[in-house]
């Protein structure tokens with residue numbers, strides 16, 4: 111076996127290099143002669159491998175001869191393509207009466223399809239032949255088409271296919287680097303690395319563990335890169351934007367395939383199909399990139415359908431990656447834990463069981479440590495980028511709190527490592543004040559947990575009264591980490607442009623908002639009462655075999671939250687707040703109504719003359735009515751405001767600040783309550799001859815300021831988020 115590997119591995123590497131060289135040729139081929147030569151050489155490789163396959167299928171002297179003849183026949187046929195191409199080129203020569211112009215391929219599509227087909231055939235044959243030569247003859251496990259599919263999947267999932275293909279892709283990318291854009295070059299290399307790190311390739315527990323962790327890390331890195339790239343480039347090359355969405359769609363299938371392979375102990379069909387799709391996508395990108403789109407760059411913020419696809423495929427990939435990591439890191443908890451009900455029996459039973467399986471799979475994975483850790487790394491990286499560009503000190507501190515809270519309460523406390531660090535601590539799920547459900551929903555609402563539930567609301571309610579609902583909605587909840595990163599924050603533009611998001615603009619409570627919040631709070635009250643009655647034995651009730659409050663928490667935060675997150679391009683950023691469908695937010699909102707939190711401006715006149723209205727544009731909750739309140743009252747108070755503080759950093763005049771209990775206390779004890787301005791307030795148009803013209807006191811003396819005289823500091827508007 112080791113001897114065979116010593117021969118086979120370099121041979122496979124050589125074939126990968128040769129194929130990469132041929133792909134470069136194919137990418138450069140414009141005339142029939144070069145195209146015919148590429149096809150000829152690829153068919154030669156198919157012939158050689160086909161002949162070898164015949165021999166290894168039934169090793170014997172006869173098979174050796176048959177294999178030789180098949181190889182020779184295929185090579186002979188392939189020579190025809192070169193011969194015909196040569197004739198075509200020769201006919202164009204002036205010596206033979208031609209016009210001297212080198213003929214061009216009439217259409218590249220058949221050529222590209224032929225090349226991709228031949229490369230795929232080569233890889234499949236190579237996967238089978240090299241496996242057989244190494245001692246494993248892959249055979250169809252059953253009869254008919256299904257057996258054939260299983261055989262093809264086993265070949266694709268083998269090291270000889272995956273490693274060779276990954277090397278081929280990487281070398282081709284490097285060979286073609288001069289004709290590929292820099293971001294595309296990075297994406298194609300990352301794709302090659304991710305393909306190389308396929309857990310199905312080697313039947314070794316160490317390899318499976320390494321490839322699951324390293325492959326997930328590579329994919330997370332790629333997603334972070336793509337998201338940040340999209341944020342930095344609001345106008346995207348159409349081909350690149352289509353390629354990215356197609357790649358993410360394939361990655362979601364690939365992660366589903368890896369999960370199913372691991373969960374069902376070696377079923378590689380979905381994974382293999384995604385690998386073939388990824389391979390085809392790669393070859394189309396290097397051979398016919400223009401297929402993905404042409405034309406001028408377009409602003410993705412005007413294309414909600416594209417943004418929806420982007421978020422949906424990232425989310426699907428993440429769910430399955432989270433499930434894969436759960437299985438790999440904690441097999442004792444997760445092996446056999448999903449899809450527990452059989453899909454057999456009457457259709458009503460099948461429907462119920464499918465709903466049950468799907469619901470608890472999704473809710474279980476999205477609440478699991480590894481999913482949340484992975485989301486935390488991805489979205490946390492985007493939030494870190496946001497932190498770097500945030501100029502407001504208070505907001506920077508808040509972002510650090512957000513990152514810390516997520517790491518502590520969403521990842522560390524529910525993780526297996528908590529028990530290692532605090533061996534005597536109770537399971538966090540049974541302690542509502544620690545559980546990230548904010549009280550209700552992590553356990554049955556029995557008399558024994560009333561104390562901690564009440565304590566939860568006393569603590570969070572007190573903090574909300576003092577500092578506003580930002581304590582929950584911008585720090586403690588897992589949502590702010592995901593909503594506020596650069597790219598997702600940029601999607602707040604959809605709040606103002608898309609239906610239904612724009613229906614919820616402003617601080618007004620529309621009828622539909624009030625109905626939604628009312629229904630959500632009623633469902634919480636009903637579930638809590640039912641849960642309590644169940645705990646005292648009065649009413650035995652469960653939903654999908656779970657306590658009503660646990661079901662409700664899973665429904666709202668394990669499923670609905672992510673569905674709404676994916677639909678941000680239509681429902682808007684922070685739609686839990688704008689639409690009022692989150693019961694925790696609705697409760698926090700009630701505390702904020704009686705609290706100290708508000709937004710204040712230093713000078714109303716500055717707002718009166720302001721033409722940028724950057725504060726309103728930067729608001730992720732779409733509170734577009736705030737400048738009007740600043741102009742009339744000098745302050746703005748809305749229970750929808752979740753205190754993200756983008757507006758404070760966006761105001762080009764540094765005119766805005768958040769006021770909470772700290773300012774109230776300072777005001778009472780007579781110390782300075784209004785924080786100093788970060789930036790100099792604007793110069794206002796001086797009246798000719800007026801003393802002190804050009805400072806703020808002039809603005810107060812002359813409120814009817816001409817708007818054009820108020821100009822933001824250079825670069826301030828650009829720095830403000832669109």
Ligand code: SF4
Nearest residue numbers: 583587589686692695
């Ligand atoms: S409204 Fe609910 S989900 Fe949204 S940020 Fe606030 S607590 Fe979190």
Ligand code: SF4
Nearest residue numbers: 717720724725737761
């Ligand atoms: S951007 Fe600043 S100056 Fe303009 S309305 Fe908003 S708070 Fe006032």
